[in-house]
Structures are given as structure tokens and as C-alpha cells.
Amino acid sequence: MTLLSESELRQVAEAIEQVERNTDAELVTVLAAQADDYRYIPLLWASLIALLLPGALLFFSGWLGAWQLLLVQWATFIVLAVLFRMPALTSRLIPRSVRCWRACNLARRQFIELNLHHTDADTGVLIFVSEAERYVEILVDRGISSRIDNAAWESIVACFTDRVKQGQVLEGFLGCIEASGALLAQHVPKTHERNELPNRLVLLP
Incomplete structure (x- = not known):
């Protein structure tokens, strides 16, 4: 301020x-x-992408198992949740x-x-x-x-x-x-x- x-x-x-x-x-x-503080915005974007990415991988590859999809989903959420907390990125997400x-x-x-x-x-x-x-x-x-x-x-x-x-x-x-x-x-x-x-x-x- x-x-x-x-x-x-x-x-x-x-x-x-x-x-x-x-x-x-x-x-x-x-x-x-x-x-x-918009803390929920990065989490919402990370959650949305984490939900959609495994489905996209399954559609295009077809060979991922349930556990693999779950790991991809969690890894995606954690990485993006941290990444999207960067001020430069957060401001663009709102x-x-x-x-x-x-x-x-x-x-x-x-x-x-x-x-x-x-x-x-x-x-x-x-x-x-x-x-x-x-x-x-x-x-x-x-x-x-x-x-x-x-x-x-x-x-x-x-x-x-x-x-x-x-x-x-x-x-x-x-x-x-x-x-x-x-x-x-x-x-x-x-x-x-x-x-x-x-x-x-x-x-x-």
C-alpha cells in the first residue's frame, strides 16, 4: 500500500x-x-487443473492405472498450488x-x-x-x-x-x-x- x-x-x-x-x-x-488476500484463487485453479489433467491423460494414453492417475492428480495439485501462490501469477489468475x-x-x-x-x-x-x-x-x-x-x-x-x-x-x-x-x-x-x-x-x- x-x-x-x-x-x-x-x-x-x-x-x-x-x-x-x-x-x-x-x-x-x-x-x-x-x-x-485471494488465497482461495490459486487453490481453485490448482484443483480445477488437477481434476481435468488425469482425465485428459487417460483419454489420450489409455494405459494409466487408478493409482497412477491419483498420483498425477495429487502431484499436479501440489505443484500448481505452490506455483500459483507467486504474486506475479496470482494477480493474473484473479x-x-x-x-x-x-x-x-x-x-x-x-x-x-x-x-x-x-x-x-x-x-x-x-x-x-x-x-x-x-x-x-x-x-x-x-x-x-x-x-x-x-x-x-x-x-x-x-x-x-x-x-x-x-x-x-x-x-x-x-x-x-x-x-x-x-x-x-x-x-x-x-x-x-x-x-x-x-x-x-x-x-x-
């Missing part, structure tokens, strides 16, 4: 504080190193849809765990990034979604995603917070002083 210095973490907190001066929205930012699904699930869990669904007037906003998956999502509670269409966040998310792909995580956060703040100040302006949730960037391993 991109390591942010204390100074950079303060920049994020200060950017959130600045935004919340002009809106009733409660912003929380989360940076996850990855959404999942479908993009699985990466997005896991990151999406983690974002929603964080929304609940950080109590963004329990803010006054339902104005919680989560800016979530999972760096390994290069996944960015903005989740908002009912008080925000009733005033701002989801399509309005798409360009902000797209810009942030590009920054993450370039390794510019801090710049992405600051730009996203600023753009989100402008949108929120317009549609959910400040009506009273409050700060229900912490402004610091939440870091997940």
Missing part, C-alpha cells in the same frame, strides 16, 4: 475539515491495501470481476462499520479506495442520494481512479475531496455546526 506520511495524512484530514465547513455532509475516507466484487463488498462493510448510516439527517459520505484492485467508490446515505444523482459522482470517481492507477493516491484523495465538497456545498449546504465522524484517513492493511 502507498505509505502516506503524517504530514500527508494531515492534508487529507484538513481537506475534509475544509469541505465540512460548507456542507452538512459527513465525509469519511478509507484507503485499503487490498480488498482480499478475474477483474472478482476483484471489483470483493472491493465493492469491503466498501459497503466499511460504510456500516464506520457508522456512516447513523449520521444526523442521513448525510454520510464514504470515499473508498482499494489500492491493489485500483478500485474507487463513493457511497452516500439517503440524505445525500435524495438530492444528488449517482451519475454526478461518476466523473469524480473516474478522475480518482486514474490517479490511483498512476500511483498518485494522495493527489487523488485531495482532488476527490475538493470536487465532492463543491458538489455537496451546492446540494447539501451547511445548516448547523457539527462534526459527528473523525476526519482522519482510515487505513486498512
